[in-house]
Amino acid sequence: MRIFILGFMGAGKSYLGKELANMLGFRFVDLDELIEAQLGLSVAEIFETGGELAFREAEAACLRSLGHERQVVVATGGGTPCFFENMQWMNDNGVTVFFRATPGLLAQRLIPEKVRRPLLAGLCDEEVEAFITKKLAERTLFYGLSHLEFEVPQEGNQGIEVLAKYLSRFLG
Secondary structure, three states, X not given: OEEEEEOOOOOOHHHHHHHHHHHHOOEEEEHHHHHXXXXXXXHHHHHHHHHHHHHXXXXXXXXXXXXXXXXXXXXXXXXXXXXXXXXXXXXXXXXXXXXXXXXXXXXXXXXXXHHXXXXXXXXXXXXXXXXXXXXXXXXXXXXXXXXXXEEOOOXXXXXXXXXXXXXXXXXX
């Protein structure tokens, strides 16, 4: 089984995805880290040198390179489902789980690290929540196609045990 974790940046896809993978005994893959390893550049450098299109092309290729993997939890980038029919591919090749979080929680988590986030780097703190709200509205169409939704807790990993137990029923 492949499990694809979707959601906006700052939703905890990597942190909670690792927890979920550990509980299920699966391997964990952070898609952004895989892209960086395969291209030898940071996400910010890819955006800087090739633009968003170059990053999205690399992202789609790396995502599909996981098609042979079994027993893996993949934390995708926030925009992954929105390009190159990635959402359809993930739904056809695994279980998709949308990690839902409020714009306020996301802004609280992202403001301190916005210099590491190419889409947020040029925004002042006051603009971050409005940007998140706008992007979430654009991406809801894609996130809403997920097989499951998980409400992200304010902190910690509350509820992830329930999700792991639920998903373990399908491991056959």
